Amino acid sequence: MASFTILEEFVVKKQDKLLEIAETYKPVLNHSSKVIKPDEKHLGRGDSQLIDFGNHYVGYITLIFRSIGSHPDAPLSLNLRFAERSEEFEYKSEDYHGWLSKSWIQEEVLHVDVLPAVVKLPRRYAMRYLEINVIDTSPKYKVIVDEVTFETVTSATARMVMPEYNGDVLLQKVDKVCQHTLANCMQDVYEDGPKRDRRMWLGDLRIQALANYASFKDATLVKRSLYLFAGLLFNDQQISSCIFTEPTLEPDDTYLYDYALQFMSTLVEYYEFTSDMKTLKELYPYAKAQFDYIYKQVDERGLLPDKEGEFWCFVDWGEDLNKEASANAILAYCLSDAIRASEILGYTEDRQSYTEMRETLVEAISNYFWNEQRGYYHSGSMKQISKHTQIWMLLAGIPKDPSRLAERLTTLHEGPEMVTPYIYYYLLTALLMYGRKEEAYSIIKQYWGGMLEIGADTFFEVFYPNDPQGSPYGSCLVNSYCHAWSCGVIVLLRKYYM
Amino acid sequence: MASFTILEEFVVKKQDKLLEIAETYKPVLNHSSKVIKPDEKHLGRGDSQLIDFGNHYVGYITLIFRSIGSHPDAPLSLNLRFAERSEEFEYKSEDYHGWLSKSWIQEEVLHVDVLPAVVKLPRRYAMRYLEINVIDTSPKYKVIVDEVTFETVTSATARMVMPEYNGDVLLQKVDKVCQHTLANCMQDVYEDGPKRDRRMWLGDLRIQALANYASFKDATLVKRSLYLFAGLLFNDQQISSCIFTEPTLEPDDTYLYDYALQFMSTLVEYYEFTSDMKTLKELYPYAKAQFDYIYKQVDERGLLPDKEGEFWCFVDWGEDLNKEASANAILAYCLSDAIRASEILGYTEDRQSYTEMRETLVEAISNYFWNEQRGYYHSGSMKQISKHTQIWMLLAGIPKDPSRLAERLTTLHEGPEMVTPYIYYYLLTALLMYGRKEEAYSIIKQYWGGMLEIGADTFFEVFYPNDPQGSPYGSCLVNSYCHAWSCGVIVLLRKYYM
Numbered sequence: 001m002a003s004f005t006i007l008e009e010f011v012v013k014k015q016d017k018l019l020e021i022a023e024t025y026k027p028v029l030n031h032s033s034k035v036i037k038p039d040e041k042h043l044g045r046g047d048s049q050l051i052d053f054g055n056h057y058v059g060y061i062t063l064i065f066r067s068i069g070s071h072p073d074a075p076l077s078l079n080l081r082f083a084e085r086s087e088e089f090e091y092k093s094e095d096y097h098g099w100l101s102k103s104w105i106q107e108e109v110l111h112v113d114v115l116p117a118v119v120k121l122p123r124r125y126a127m128r129y130l131e132i133n134v135i136d137t138s139p140k141y142k143v144i145v146d147e148v149t150f151e152t153v154t155s156a157t158a159r160m161v162m163p164e165y166n167g168d169v170l171l172q173k174v175d176k177v178c179q180h181t182l183a184n185c186m187q188d189v190y191e192d193g194p195k196r197d198r199r200m201w202l203g204d205l206r207i208q209a210l211a212n213y214a215s216f217k218d219a220t221l222v223k224r225s226l227y228l229f230a231g232l233l234f235n236d237q238q239i240s241s242c243i244f245t246e247p248t249l250e251p252d253d254t255y256l257y258d259y260a261l262q263f264m265s266t267l268v269e270y271y272e273f274t275s276d277m278k279t280l281k282e283l284y285p286y287a288k289a290q291f292d293y294i295y296k297q298v299d300e301r302g303l304l305p306d307k308e309g310e311f312w313c314f315v316d317w318g319e320d321l322n323k324e325a326s327a328n329a330i331l332a333y334c335l336s337d338a339i340r341a342s343e344i345l346g347y348t349e350d351r352q353s354y355t356e357m358r359e360t361l362v363e364a365i366s367n368y369f370w371n372e373q374r375g376y377y378h379s380g381s382m383k384q385i386s387k388h389t390q391i392w393m394l395l396a397g398i399p400k401d402p403s404r405l406a407e408r409l410t411t412l413h414e415g416p417e418m419v420t421p422y423i424y425y426y427l428l429t430a431l432l433m434y435g436r437k438e439e440a441y442s443i444i445k446q447y448w449g450g451m452l453e454i455g456a457d458t459f460f461e462v463f464y465p466n467d468p469q470g471s472p473y474g475s476c477l478v479n480s481y482c483h484a485w486s487c488g489v490i491v492l493l494r495k496y497y498m
Numbered sequence: 499m500a501s502f503t504i505l506e507e508f509v510v511k512k513q514d515k516l517l518e519i520a521e522t523y524k525p526v527l528n529h530s531s532k533v534i535k536p537d538e539k540h541l542g543r544g545d546s547q548l549i550d551f552g553n554h555y556v557g558y559i560t561l562i563f564r565s566i567g568s569h570p571d572a573p574l575s576l577n578l579r580f581a582e583r584s585e586e587f588e589y590k591s592e593d594y595h596g597w598l599s600k601s602w603i604q605e606e607v608l609h610v611d612v613l614p615a616v617v618k619l620p621r622r623y624a625m626r627y628l629e630i631n632v633i634d635t636s637p638k639y640k641v642i643v644d645e646v647t648f649e650t651v652t653s654a655t656a657r658m659v660m661p662e663y664n665g666d667v668l669l670q671k672v673d674k675v676c677q678h679t680l681a682n683c684m685q686d687v688y689e690d691g692p693k694r695d696r697r698m699w700l701g702d703l704r705i706q707a708l709a710n711y712a713s714f715k716d717a718t719l720v721k722r723s724l725y726l727f728a729g730l731l732f733n734d735q736q737i738s739s740c741i742f743t744e745p746t747l748e749p750d751d752t753y754l755y756d757y758a759l760q761f762m763s764t765l766v767e768y769y770e771f772t773s774d775m776k777t778l779k780e781l782y783p784y785a786k787a788q789f790d791y792i793y794k795q796v797d798e799r800g801l802l803p804d805k806e807g808e809f810w811c812f813v814d815w816g817e818d819l820n821k822e823a824s825a826n827a828i829l830a831y832c833l834s835d836a837i838r839a840s841e842i843l844g845y846t847e848d849r850q851s852y853t854e855m856r857e858t859l860v861e862a863i864s865n866y867f868w869n870e871q872r873g874y875y876h877s878g879s880m881k882q883i884s885k886h887t888q889i890w891m892l893l894a895g896i897p898k899d900p901s902r903l904a905e906r907l908t909t910l911h912e913g914p915e916m917v918t919p920y921i922y923y924y925l926l927t928a929l930l931m932y933g934r935k936e937e938a939y940s941i942i943k944q945y946w947g948g949m950l951e952i953g954a955d956t957f958f959e960v961f962y963p964n965d966p967q968g969s970p971y972g973s974c975l976v977n978s979y980c981h982a983w984s985c986g987v988i989v990l991l992r993k994y995y996m
Contacts (some may be wrong), residue, residue: 006568006638045600070504071748073695073740074599101572102543102634109607111621114744123609136600140504197571242571246612250569 003311007253011235018231018282019249025224026188027155031059034150042068042142043134051130051148056084056457056482058126058184058194059152066116069141075111076143077135082106082127084195084481085455087469089131091477098474104196105477109135115143124153126184126195126482128457156183158216163498171497174448178487179215181458182208185484189245190225193461193480201242202229202259203314206266207425207488213273214491222270223279229263230286237289239263241314257304257313257327260290261334268341277344284341288350291338294331295357302364303328306380315388316423317462317472321416322380325369329377329392332361336397365398375408386415388423394430406434419462419472421447425488432496440492448489459486501809505751509733516729516780517747523722524686525653529557532648540566540640541632549628549646554582554955554980556624556682556692557650564614567639573609574641575633580604580625582693582979583953585967587629589975596972602694603975607633613641622651624682624693624980626955654681656714661996669995672946676985677713679956680706683982687743688723691959691978699740700727700757701812704764705923705986711771712989720768721777727761728784735787737761739812755802755811755825758788759832766839775842782839786848789836792829793855800862801826804878813886814921815960815970819914820878823867827875827890830859834895863896873906884913886921892928904932917960917970919945923986930994938990946987957984 034053041049065076083089083106093105106125130148137143160179165171185191189200190208209222232243232251240251241259264287271280299305306324307313313327335358342350369389371378376385377393390409399405409430418424424447431440450465461483464470471479532551539547563574581587581604591603604623628646635641658677663669683689687698688706707720730741730749738749739757762785769778797803804822805811811825833856840848867875867887874883875891888907897903907928916922922945929938948963959981962968969977 004571004637010568070508070751071742073502073697073742073750075601077599077601099637101575101636103573103575103609103636108609111601111606113621116745123611138599138601139502139597199571244569244571247614252571253568 003317005254005311007235007255009235010253012251013233013235013237014249015231015233018227022224022227022231025220025227027186027221027224029153029155029187030157032152034152036148036150038145038148040144042144043132043137044142045134045136047134049132049145051132051145052086053128053130053150056126056128056180056184057150057152058124058154058187058482059150060121060124061130062118062120062149062151063132063145064116064118064147065112066144066146067137067141068144072115072138072141074136074138075113076115076117076137077111078109079133079135080108080110080121081131081133082125083129083131084127084458085476086129088477089129091475093477096475096477098471098478100196100473100478102478106195124194126193126480154183154186155188155221156186156216156218158218161215163494165493165497168497170445170449170452171493173452174444175490175493177448177452177456177459178211178490178493181482182211182215182484182487182490184458184482186221189228189243190221190484192485193483195482196478196480197242199242199244200225200228202239202266203241203256203262203422204483204485205229206262206269207422208484209266209270210491211484211487213269214494219270219274219276222266223274223276226263226267226270226279226283230283233286233289236293237286238293239286239290254311256311257294258330259314261294261330263287263290264334264341265337268337268344271341271344280341281345284345284347287341288338291335291354291357301368302360303368304331308380314422315392316416316418316420318416318419319472321386321388322382322384323388325365325377325379325389326392328361328365328369329389329396329398332358332365332398333392333396335361362396362398365393366400369393376405376412384415385412387412387418387427388415391423391426391430394433395426403434406431406436410436410439417464419464421459421461421463421483421486421488425485425492428489428492432492437496440496444489444493448486456481458482461486501815503752503809505733505753507733508751510749511731511733511735512747513729513731516725520722520725520729523718523725525684525719525722527651527653527685528655530650532650534646534648536643536646538642540642541630541635542640543632543634545632547630547643549630549643550584551626551628551648554624554626554678554682555648555650556622556652556685556980557648558619558622559628560616560618560647560649561630561643562614562616562645563610564642564644565635565639566642570613570636570639572634572636573611574613574615574635575609576607577631577633578606578608578619579629579631580623581627581629582625582956583974584627586975587627589973591975594973594975596969596976598694598971598976600976604693622692624691624978652681652684653686653719654684654714654716656716659713661992663991663995666995668943668947668950669991671950672942673988673991675946675950675954675957676709676988676991679980680709680713680982680985680988682956682980684719687726687741688719688982690983691981693980694976694978695740697740697742698723698726700737700764701739701754701760701920702983703727704760704767705920706982707764707768708989709982709985711767712992717768717772717774720764721772721774724761724765724768724777724781728781731784731787734791735784736791737784737788752809754809755792756828757812759792759828761785761788762832762839763835766835766842769839769842778839779843782843782845785839786836789833789852789855799866800858801866802829806878812920813890814914814916814918816914816917819884819886820880820882821886823863823875823877823887824890826859826863826867827887827894827896830856830863830896831890831894833859860894860896863891863894864898867891874903874910882913883910885910885916885925886913889921889924889928892931893924901932904929904934908934908937915962917962919957919959919961919981919984919986923983923990926987926990930990935994938994942987942991946984954979956980959984
């Protein structure tokens with residue numbers, strides 16, 4: 001299922017003042033060098049050499065080559081493959097035919113006309129492994145890889161801090177890998193994944209911000225991100241789901257209801273961490289505008305109607321998930337954050353109005369989505385029952401007996417599989433809200449622990465415990481194996497397990 | 499048949515004084531720009547666009563791209579193929595498995611991370627056609643090639659001059675394409691072919707020099723070339739068959755008897771064109787040293803023994819050619835040039851000795867290689883009769899009745915096929931020496947005219963009239979379709995047909 005939107009009408013409305021503020025918080029990237037001196041191998045046509053940097057990093061590669069034999073009488077031609085996980089090398093790029101662009105596959109073909117040579121590759125890579133495949137030298141000479149340097153970059157400044165988990169090695173390891181994942185995604189902006197898409201998504205940002213407050217405790221990049229999103233509106237004051245920074249700051253023509261609404265959550269959480277009232281006050285109107293826009297879509301039931309078949313609300317990857325009930329639950333959830341924000345700002349009228357909106361919405365949700373017979377909330381015309389829907393109902397405080405639903409959630413085994421650490425984070429949050437610490441622990445062990453078991457240096461964008469190389473895009477070659485939304489779990493580790 | 503040598507003992511003996519002189523004659527490259535604004539095509543995954551520059555050029559490519567659709571949400575990835583002849587596009591590089599390096603195939607794969615983009619490719623190409631193959635954009639955007647600029651380079655300064663051939667359109671066209679071929683091979687040195695091997699070969703240099711005297715009349719690059727070869731000796735004062743200029747000046751570990759001996763010919767011809775006695779005097783000892791080295795190999799017959807199976811004497815590409823008789827004829831031929839040079843320099847002792855050497859050699863050649871029964875010269879233990887052998891016997895003035903052999907050469911249809919314009923140049927020279935102007939014309943028409951008929955913009959390294967895409971290397975993808983040894987014919991056109 002290809003999941004993207006192309007808006008026919010798309011009028012960008014940049015807020016220069018906000019963008020200027022965002023630019024003043026543009027981070028300086030910190031560089032460090034990892035140098036590998038590989039074993040001396042004499043490589044000719046068809047030969048390969050694997051370089052392992054020992055951990056996942058983001059940055060730039062420089063290779064030093066020299067020849068052995070006669071004077072090189074033909075160029076050196078190379079194919080270079082960069083992988084976050086070594087298993088990626090089992091797949092060939094020419095066999096990938098999925099809907100995501102092939103251009104995400106980290107692979108280069110290059111000629112070196114003169115040897116010896118210092119070849120500095122201009123593009124940034126996210127990887128641990130480099131496979132150097134010699135397409136050809138000539139019958140008269142072979143090539144030696146003398147040195148490979150990985151100049152890593154991150155805008156994370158704080159060092160990793162390792163809290164105590166009472167000797168629980170698994171939680172220690174999950175915490176550490178979360179921090180490493182987050183740092184590798186902290187670049188000029190909060191990138192979703194430094195391999196792919198290499199840009200900032202609004203729903204991802206919220207989890208990155210929360211993870212940062214729990215670990216590095218540096219809110220500057222969050223502030224910059226909030227100003228960037230608010231500065232890049234389109235059409236009806238809409239906040240884009242994702243923004244581009246190159247060649248100029250631009251919003252994407254994608255609007256996801258759950259992401260747009262969570263701008264309010266991200267803003268109020270930022271205030272709660274920083275007490276930065278100025279920012280809350282300045283950006284609140286943009287958060288509010290998302291409710292105004294989305295409320296125009298509410299139907300005669302008082303609910304957001306289903307838009308099945310469109311890419312309108314994210315919730316999770318995975319096929320066949322109906323998002324109607326989740327979208328409405330998320331609206332109710334974010335209304336709570338709007339109430340909190342308006343209360344902090346002393347906007348009593350807004351507070352009153354958000355409170356009334358929420359009450360009406362909660363009633364409509366209960367009427368239309370609660371399935372008394374099954375004891376679960378359902379979604380869409382086919383009354384699909386999914387874990388996703390129950391999670392957001394719990395988080396939004398909709399159920400009359402939330403503890404009972406939280407318990408029943410742990411035994412629910414129908415509906416589409418959950419595939420991303422994004423929804424898993426909300427699953428854990430919902431379970432822990434209602435005291436289900438043991439079940440949450442076993443999920444952390446199975447899901448994040450499952451990634452560690454297959455050698456994760458950073459946590460993934462998607463993970464199917466029963467199919468470690470699985471991909472929603474048709475090939476693991478375009479998966480992102482360092483994806484910041486996976487590090488939300490650190491928030492819960494440090495809150496509930498330390 | 500892979501034809502190359504790797505010398506186990508190879509001690510380079512640079513003559514810094516000579517190399518310094520060579521560097522003072524290093525040419526300035528002349529640049530000019532060909533700009534193409536292609537039709538606006540919206541290119542996505544798997545789409546292609548062909549750019550035709552209308553003629554063969556050598557230089558650097560800059561492409562200007564922009565996107566259409568949504569903001570690019572993935573890099574652009576491209577495969578670029580550069581071809582001297584459009585027929586090359588019918589072959590795929592992955593199907594090439596010949597012995598010449600695959601790295602000669604003019605093809606790039608690149609990613610463009612930010613659009614719009616001006617992409618200046620760092621490598622030099624020799625080509626007329628550029629095929630732009632879009633590996634992928636993304637479902638959200640397509641790419642447009644706005645402009646392609648070919649910044650051409652040559653060190654030829656003189657403009658083309660078109661002599662009159664009494665209305666003979668074929669000879670006019672051959673003359674013009676020879677000049678264009680020569681100019682495209684005149685770079686920092688006389689390159690054999692600007693696509694491949696992109697370096698100076700000694701046997702090729704002689705023909706390039708003669709073609710230049712006949713057309714552009716600029717001997718500076720010849721002077722530089724002579725000093726470079728003499729400055730890059732190895733082992734026993736040997737002059738390499740080919741030299742490298744990058745990363746530093748270096749000789750190749752290849753010694754071809756016919757090439758090394760023709761250093762004397764090239765030197766004396768340079769003197770005859772320029773009257774530059776200083777250069778003749780300074781470089782004569784290096785030319786002489788080749789005779790000294792080669793005469794050490796002469797056997798009890800007074801002849802150079804066959805070295806079948808080695809890459810020891812060029813004569814021509816093509817399989818199964820025995821070179822023993824040709825090598826001895828070329829030695830006799832070059833002794834004439836040595837006699838001429840020593841006479842000009844007033845070195846009477848050398849003159850005497852070269853004259854005696856030649857007399858003895860001519861007698862031995864006549865004794866061992868003349869096949870009275872067949873009326874042709876044969877070569878090697880299998881007594882192979884080939885056109886190549888007769889050509890060099892005629893050029894060396896060996897036959898008692900050369901006019902008869904010249905006539906019988908035109909009806910000889912056995913032995914290995916002649917495949918390069920290099921040997922065809924010597925064939926024509928031999929025929930025209932003995933007045934066979936009509937047969938020579940019909941060869942020009944069939945061979946050079948044959949290349950023109952299949953659309954040649956420049957003349958080729960190899961040409962099989964019955965197999966226009968034929969290659970001695972296994973694929974036309976590694977053929978050089980602009981190869982300066984093909985322009986020797988201009989010398990004969992201007993001498994015999996104007």
